[in-house]
Amino acid sequence: MSSFSTLTDAELVRRCRAGEPGAWDELVERFSRYVYAVCVRGFRLEEPDAEDAFQEVFTRIYTHLDSLRDDSALRPWIAQLTRRVCLDTVSRGKREQQTENPVPEDTPADLDAIEEAFTVREALATLPEQCQDILDRFFARDQSYRTISEELDLPAGTIASRIARCLGKLRNELEGRSEPTSESRE
C-alpha cells in the first residue's frame, strides 16, 4: 500500500498537480479498473480498442487535470471522460467498418451497475479490515458460513450476525456519502 492510498480523491488531485512522485501512479491504480470496466463491460469494446481507449482516457486526465473545477469530483469527471472516449471509439469503428455496431441498449444499466460497484468498493475500503474480509469472503468469494468460521476461527453460529453488522456499517458509510455536484470544463 502506497503512502497515497489513504488520500481522498481531492488530496490526490492536489498532489498530482504539484507533481509529487508517486501521486500519478496512485491515481492510475485507483481508477484503472474502473476505466477498463466501463470500456469493456459498459461499451463492449474489443481488446485492442479498449486498450486504446484506456490510454486515451488517462492521457486526457493527465493533460486536463488542471481544468477540474471541483477536486472532489474526480471520479464523475473521469466517468464522463471515459464515456466520451468510448463513444468516440464506437463511432470511429462504425465509420471505418461501415457496419452496424450500435452501442448495446443495456449500456446505461451496465454503466450504472459499474458505478454502483465501484461506489460500494470505495465504501468497503473505509470499513474495519475484519469487516472487509468477512464481506469479501461471503459475497465475493461465495464462502459458506462453515468455511468462514474455520478459516477465521470464529463460531459458525455468529458468522451471519457478524456479516449483518458489517453490512450495517457499509450502509451507513454509503448513506453518509453525498453526490458531487460539479465536474469540469473539459
Added chain:
Amino acid sequence: MASESYLDLPLDTLLDRLAAPGAPGGGSAAALTVAFAASLVAMAARCSEGWADAGGVAAQALAIKDRAVALARADAKAWDRALSALASVGPGGDPRRDFELEQTLEHAATLPLEIAELGADAAMLAAVASELCDGAHRADAVVAAALAAGGARAAAHIVEVNLGVREGDALLARARASRQAAAEAAQEALDSGR
C-alpha cells in the same frame, strides 16, 4: 428443453418438467428448496422494521437464493452429462473410459455438496431470523429453516450415493457435516417457534 432455460418456465410447467424423465432431478429440486427457504428468510427480515440487522440478514438471504438458483441450473446440466456417461458404459473394461466416467460422476457430486452447504447456511440464517424477526413472520422463518434443512439433507444424500464418492472422501465428510449443521439449526428454529 435445455437445462439453462427450465427455470424460466411457469411453476406448474417446471413441476411437470421435474416429473418427466431426465434432468432436472433431485439435486436441482434440493437447490430450489434451499432457494425457497432463503427467499422466505429475506421476506421475514424485510418485514421486521424493528430489527437492526434485518437488512443485513435479507441481503445474505438473497445472496444464498441467487447461488441456489445458479446451482439448480448447474446441477441439471451435470446430471444430464452423468446420465449420458452412464448410458454409454458398455461391456468390458476400458481404463480410459472408466477414468472419464469417474471424473464425470465426481463432478456431479461436487454440486450437491455445494447445495448441502448452502442449505446449511440458509438454515442457520433462518434460525437467526426465527429468533429475532417480527413475531408475525416467525413462522415463515421456521418454515424456511425446515425447508433449508430438507434441502441440505437431500443434497447430502445425493453425495452419499454418488458412485464416484467413496467412504472416507472429504466430500462425504463435508456433506454430512452440512446436513448435521442444517438439522441442528432447523431444530433450534422449530424449538424457538413454539
